[in-house]
Each structure stands twice: as C-alpha cells, then as structure tokens.
Amino acid sequence: MPHYDVIDRNRRALLGAGATLLLGAAWPARAPAQTAGGGKTKIGVIGSGKIGGTIGGLWVKAGHSVFFSSRHPEELKDLVTNLGSLAQAGTVAQAVSFGDVIFVAVPYKALPEVGKENEAGLKGKVVLDACNAVAGRDGQELADEVERDGIGVVSQRYLPGTHVVRAFNTMGYMVFAKEAHRPDPKLAIPIAGDDPQAVQVASGLVRDAGFDPVVVGKLADARRFQRGQPGYGQQVSAAELKQKLSLP
Numbered sequence: 125m126p127h128y129d130v131i132d133r134n135r136r137a138l139l140g141a142g143a144t145l146l147l148g149a150a151w152p153a154r155a156p157a158q159t160a161g162g163g164k165t166k167i168g169v170i171g172s173g174k175i176g177g178t179i180g181g182l183w184v185k186a187g188h189s190v191f192f193s194s195r196h197p198e199e200l201k202d203l204v205t206n207l208g209s210l211a212q213a214g215t216v217a218q219a220v221s222f223g224d225v226i227f228v229a230v231p232y233k234a235l236p237e238v239g240k241e242n243e244a245g246l247k248g249k250v251v252l253d254a255c256n257a258v259a260g261r262d263g264q265e266l267a268d269e270v271e272r273d274g275i276g277v278v279s280q281r282y283l284p285g286t287h288v289v290r291a292f293n294t295m296g297y298m299v300f301a302k303e304a305h306r307p308d309p310k311l312a313i314p315i316a317g318d319d320p321q322a323v324q325v326a327s328g329l330v331r332d333a334g335f336d337p338v339v340v341g342k343l344a345d346a347r348r349f350q351r352g353q354p355g356y357g358q359q360v361s362a363a364e365l366k367q368k369l370s371l372p
Contacts, residue, residue: 180192
C-alpha cells in the first residue's frame with residue numbers, strides 16, 4: 125500500500141470536526157470567486173489531510189468543484205458532507221482524472237510514488253505542490269536532494285510532464301483556516317513556477333482561497349521559501365514578504 129494512503133484516523137476526525145469549524149468561522153458570505161481565467165475550476169486533491177482538506181475546503185467555498193482523494197474514501201465522508209455538493213471523495217486515480225488542476229499535499233517521500241503511479245493522468249496538468257521534505261519523516265537521502273537542488277526542481281523531477289507550481293507549503297493548516305479572507309492586507313502566499321500560465325492559474329486559486337499570491341520566481345527560486353529559508357513561515361502581507369525576499 126502506498127505511503128500516502130496510510131491515513132491516520134485521528135487526523136481525519138480532527139479535520140472533520142475542528143478544522144471545519146475553524147473554516148466555517150473564517151469564511152464570510154461572498155459570491156463564488158473565479159480564477160484568473162474567469163471561470164470555476166475542477167480541482168483534484170491528493171492528500172486530503174489537514175492542509176489538503178483545509179485548502180480544498182476554501183476552494184469549495186469559493187465555488188470550485190473539488191475531488192478529495194484516498195484509497196479509503198469512506199474516511200473522507202464527514203469532510204465532503206460538511207462542505208456540500210461541490211465536494212466529493214474517491215481514489216487518487218479518480219481525483220487525477222477529475223481535476224483540471226491538481227493540489228498535492230502528501231509527505232514528501234510519497235511524491236515520487238504519486239508521480240510514477242499517475243504519470244499518464246497528470247501529464248500536461250497544473251500541479252500545485254504544498255509538500256515539504258523533512259529528513260526525519262521522508263528520509264535523509266530525499267532531504268539532501270532537496271537541499272542540494274532546491275525543492276521546486278526536485279518536485280518537477282518527480283512529477284514529469286506536469287506544470288508544477290509551489291504553493292501553500294509555508295504555514296500550518298490552522299493559520300490558513302484562521303487567516304483566509306481576512307481584511308486587507310491579506311496574508312501573503314509565496315508561489316513559484318516555470319510556466320507563466322500555470323503560475324497565473326495558481327495565483328487565481330490563491331486569491332480564491334482568500335490570500336494574496338506573491339510570485340517569487342521560477343521553480344529554482346522556490347528554495348527561497350522552502351523549510352529553513354527566509355520565506356518560510358512568514359505570516360505577513362504581500363508588501364512585507366516582498367521586502368523580506370528583496371523582490372521588486
């Protein structure tokens with residue numbers, strides 16, 4: 125069984141109860157948002173835990189259709205029930221087939237497996253990558269590869285044929301739930317990608333989730349907001365993040 129499918133039932137329960145309550149308090153009544161392309165997006169979520177469930181839930185509330193995935197979709201029943209008719213759950217393969225955009229939030233050691241098992245279905249799609257490499261969890265070899273080459277470059281390596289954009293990797297789910305759609309200035313979310321159209325799509329989805337996207341650069345520049353770097357963990361506005369990273 126793939127590592128990313130071994131689901132902690134206690135985390136599912138916490139997400140279905142506590143996180144959903146947090147999100148309900150964070151979302152104001154608002155018209156369904158649109159992406160930069162001007163329409164609703166079908167989004168497949170791979171890794172429907174705290175980050176995947178929270179960000180995916182924000183997109184549902186913005187009017188997008190979201191498919192949350194697991195090999196055990198029955199464990200996502202409470203999540204999709206609480207989110208309503210735009211949310212559904214199933215297998216990873218179903219989520220990949222459903223989504224025009226894919227959001228990946230799994231332990232980093234699972235990323236090579238995700239890419240290999242779903243290479244055909246993922247080909248050509250925009251993939252928002254929120255995964256972080258942690259040596260103690262994901263292995264020293266993979267952590268060293270990320271440190272050497274930069275996490276954006278490594279993620280693209282393991283997701284061949286996709287348009288990877290790094291996003292939503294710098295803070296915990298409770299921060300996202302609490303700060304979504306806060307009054308201006310919105311919370312800044314650093315993003316990076318090599319494909320301009322994919323970055324535009326990601327920027328629109330960041331805005332729809334209730335945040336302010338800050339384009340840091342290409343995938344090679346995503347190392348600037350990976351774990352342990354200056355852009356990581358910054359709960360600041362876009363102007364403040366740009367200043368911290370010396371961006372124009």
